[in-house]
Amino acid sequence: MAQPPNAPELTPQFCFNTVALRDFLRISRSSIDDSITQNLNALFTPSSTGFDPSSTTIRTPRSRRIPASSCNTFKNKVLFPSWQVRSDVLSYCANVATSPDPDDPEAVQRQAEEMKDRERMVDERLDPYSARFFPTEARTERLAALIRQERGVEGIVRARSWGLVSERCGDEGRDWEAALGEWRKGEERSSVLEKS
Template structure:
């Protein structure tokens, strides 16, 4: 059985290092969610029924039963899937908090202030050069991080929905949405601690 994603050390530097942040999310998603079919197939007990030579005498057109025992599904969800989702949710929540907090350590803040002051002082005659009035201020790293968090949350929602659909199909679940089931699990984890 796969292992849940390990939790990274959460610091503002981790969040502002968008390469490290994306790599963590990508790796976590690839080991659990992107390979959900393989993870679910690993839950099946091979050769649970002994081979019957008479089975080759008749051609079967229906698909073999690929449903997974409920206990194996529950254990996978409780021990691997939901803990991985929790780690990713914690990282996304933490980094979203960093993105909405003031950033006194922004190395480019002085440079941006100088560029903004220069742009305000510039005299522009758009009749001579219609493009001279253009000014594209450099965005703060918190703004860039906030945009990345919005995108990653959207990706996470899509991935969880797809994963939950496959689990529902293979494990016979017909109830909650992915987010509802995850929130129930989180609540039981908080209540048991």
């Protein structure tokens, strides 16, 4: 069974390093969600009851139910923790994107561009496109756009993975958000019990 990658150290530098942020999300998704079928197949142990030679004469359907104990272990120890780590990273980086950025290395350049634009004389009769001004985006704006995009991808990936998990584990009737919410509540309860 695949193990999720370790959570990165959450710092603003990690978030602004979009290559590292995307790499973490890509590796986490590929180790758990992109290989969800293989992970689920690894949970099914047909040889647990012994080999039956007559089983080779009948073709069994591909979507066999996985034992509930194996499914619950996979969901609680691998799938949901992986999703939670990615949610934590995206939430932290979204907070960084909406916070003031006093260390922005491009702030001086943007201010110079804006001053130059204010001083510009525009004659739209000579060049109708000369009034266009495209200021350099702040790195917090670029990060916010990336986070919105990655949250959309995350929703699609989780819906696909949960569809396969619910089909193979018999967990129909709930969507991934409800299942993850229940898991979070259980984790909160268990951490409160451990502290007391």
